[in-house]
Structure formats: C-alpha cells, structure tokens
Amino acid sequence: MDCIDLLKKIEKKGAEFSDIRILEMDSEMISIENGNINLLQKKEALQYGVRVLYKGAWGFSYGNDLKKIGPAFDHALKLAKLSSKKIKKKFEIKNFGAEKAKIRQKGTSYTNIEIKDKIKRLLDCDKLLIKKDIINRTIDAGFLKRKQNYFNSFGANILEEREYFNFAFTAVSKRDSVMRKIFEKKGMCSTYEDFESIDFEKFILKQLKKFDDLFKAKKAPAGKYPLVVDNVLSHVFFHEAVGHACEADSILEDSSVLKGKLNEKIAPSHLTLADDPTIKKEHGFFVYDDEGIKGRETILIKNGILDGYLHSIETASRLNMEPTGNCRAESAIDFPYPRMSNIVLYPGKFKVDELFEGIKKGIYAKSSTGGIVEPTSGNFLFNTKEAYLIENGKITKPLLDVSFGGNILEILNKIEKIANDSKVIFGGWRCGKKAQTVPVGGKSPHIMISEAMVGGKND
DSSP states (O other): OOOOHHHHHHHHHSSSEEEEEEEEEEEEEEEEEEEEEEEEEEEEEEEEEEEEEEEEEEEEEEOOHHHHHHHHHHHHHHHHHHHTTTOSSSSOOOOOOOEEEOOOOSSOOOOSOHHHHHHHHHHHHHHOOOOTTTEEEEEEEEEEEEEEEETTTTOOOEEEEEEEEHHHHHHHHEETTTTEEEEEEEESSSOOHHHSSSSSHHHHHHHHHHHHHHOEEEEEEEEEEEEEEOOOHHHIIIIIIIIIBBHHHHHHHHOOTTOOTSSSEEEEEETEEEOOOSSSSTTTTTTOOSSOOOOEEEEEEEEEEEEOOOOOHHHHHTTTTTOOSSSEEESSOOOOOOOEEEEOOOOSSSHHHHTTOSEEEEEEEEEEEEEEEEETEEEEEEEEEEEEEEETTTTEEEEOOOEEEEHHHHHHEEEEEEOOOEOOOOOOOOEEEEEEEEEEEEEEEEEEEEEEEOOOOOO
C-alpha cells in the first residue's frame, strides 16, 4: 500500500486536500479491588482514518483493514461532494507546508515489562489501603502505546510514537455512620522508567491523611468571598473556563464568550496564559498534531489581552490565521478538531503565603471534582475536592462540599494575585469534546480571586 500514491489518485478525482492517519495501539488495564484483581485487559488495535476536502466540505471514512483505504477515500470524496451542495460558507484550505519526521520516545516500553511485575507493584500499593476504617479500596493502572503514521496531500510524512501511563486509587472510609471518599490519580506521557520511579507509596499515604479533615469538615458559608485557589484547581479553571473558549471552532460556531474579543483586554495585566504541548512527559505532550502541524507554545492571553486562539488548518484558513498545532482526535477513527494540550498559567510575583494576607474571611479551595461551564455566556460552576476557611489571613477549619461560580470575564478581572509556585500537574487527565477524549495537562501556580460566589451544602 502506497499512501502517497493514494493521495495523488484522490487529488486527480477532485479532492482539494486529503490526509491519512494510520494508528497502531497497544493497551493494558489493571484494576484491583479490595486485594482482588477484577479487571485485567489487554488490547491491540490497528485503524485508519481518511479525510477529503471538496469545495469547502469534508468527507471522512475509517476502518481497520488497510487494504480498503483506497475505497475509503472514494467513499469520503462522495460524502464531501454531497455535503458541499448544502454548505453556504465555503472555504479554501491554505497550504501550510509539509513536515517530514520520525519521532520515537526513548526508554523502556511498558510492552516489554511482564504484567505480573506491574500487578506486584499495584498489590504493594493496595496493602497501604488496608486500614480498619477503610471499607472499600481500588487501585487502577492503565498503559497505552500508540504509533501513528500521518500523510497528507501537502507532502507531510510523519511517524510519531508515544506512551502513556495512569495510576489511580480510591478509598472509602467509614467512621461511626459517616462515609467519606478519596480519589486521586497521576499520569504521564512517558515510558515505564517513570512509572517505576514515582513513589506511589508516599503519594497514597499523603492523600490518606486528608480523611481526618474530611470527617471534621463542616458546611461552607454561602455568599461572596475572597478565594485562594491551589495549583490544580487554578489549572482546572483556566482549562475549562478559558481554554475551551479559545478553541477556534467554538469561535466559528458562535459558541464562545471570547468571540470578537481578540486583541481586547479581558484580564489583569499581570496575567498571561498559554497552551503548550512541548512540556515533556506531561499528559498533553506531543510533537505533531493530527494534521501534521508541529506543536508549539501558543499565547492565549498576554498581559491581560486576548492574543490568540487554538487552530486546526480549517479554522486557520477560515480566519486567515496560522495553525497552532492543536488539531487532535482520540483515535484514527475519530475526526480531529481544535483541542487544548497543556494549559499554562504564567507564574506571578507573590509567595503563596502572601496570597492569604489581608483576607479577614475567605476560602482556600483545592483541586476539583468537576464542574459545569456554559461557553456561550461564560457562566461556570466548579466543585472543589478540598476546602478550608481563611480567617484573618490564616487557614483554619476544613469545609465540606464547597463550590464556586461566576462569569469567566468577571472572575478573570478579579484575579488579584498570582503566586510564583508554578508546577506541572501530572494529573493524567483527559478532556472530553464532541464525544472524544484526548490526554491533557498543564502547569499552574496558586491564584487569589478577590471575590467569587461560594456555596456549600449539608452532608
């Protein structure tokens, strides 16, 4: 099978642009519940996806038999021709150049490690969770190796291999008649050496100490309060509330609160935000996106001014901008869209302790259990994993079930202080959009928000 020849043939049939992704994936999932292995899964997959652009419309086809890529191209062209008849706002794809590269991750592949050795490591972690008050416990680990070949009609020819691992544990504790749960995870885009080097034992024991505060925690006060937000939650806020609004397809679809605000001041001048897939080993790391565009740091907000969006070659062509290397898909059988990689909030000048100074009564919010963002209006609500009352500049009582919300543009302008403690998250997170998930990560410091709507609820 000659992919370059196939691209030339479909071009002769009228395609304005075409590309091929061929993806090989090896994955393992291990789950241990209360000391018993209740899931042991190993999968291998080979799949392809082809796109054809015809008069401003896409046709997409996919499968797992490489011998059928030729007919898949014909099918994609047929779909594109049908769609083009219904499209009013057509566009012409710009030729953004063609990269040729072979990217292979250095290190020991998880596929070279016996599964029994991985299970032993996880069982050792499970033993740390055997405590009289813990009534249920799980340990989970996942490993993924992906090798993708990409070709397009501009002349791109790219091979990129990446590996990922994730580790997570859940512990449910019961004291008297009250139950509390802790769930924590770690993940990286890296090989097995890094999985081996992480001190999961230390990580677990540190997290288990949170149970004492969880059982003492009381309902949070409701109302408007100053907030100090930790590295993890500040990252979640900027990913969900700002990052998605900067994805250029949402701009074109009129579903972003940031549409029409390019080059406008939307945040304090001490705030700079970027997307950066080049952070090595972080979960959102990659060298090339799924259109063969090299990933790079893209400034989204520069000194408070909205400076850019995250692009595919389509959105860049439509908006007369440059692609940013942010077009991504979960697999070869999924259509790629503009997506974040690693969201980075630049560090500020304050020490973390200085963020608490002057707060008579406020909330220290840490990590997140999820939230809701309405990208068109910019309204959001986040739930925190941990929270503490701040009184007279000091952290005092633990709080339970704290949430905070507001409007993106209003809250951005209330970020009064940014700490200098920026760190990579390594949370092993995945981001969902259009029924797909992709690995993401980030780097963020603590922040202080002068005022936000805070609420809590009863047990």
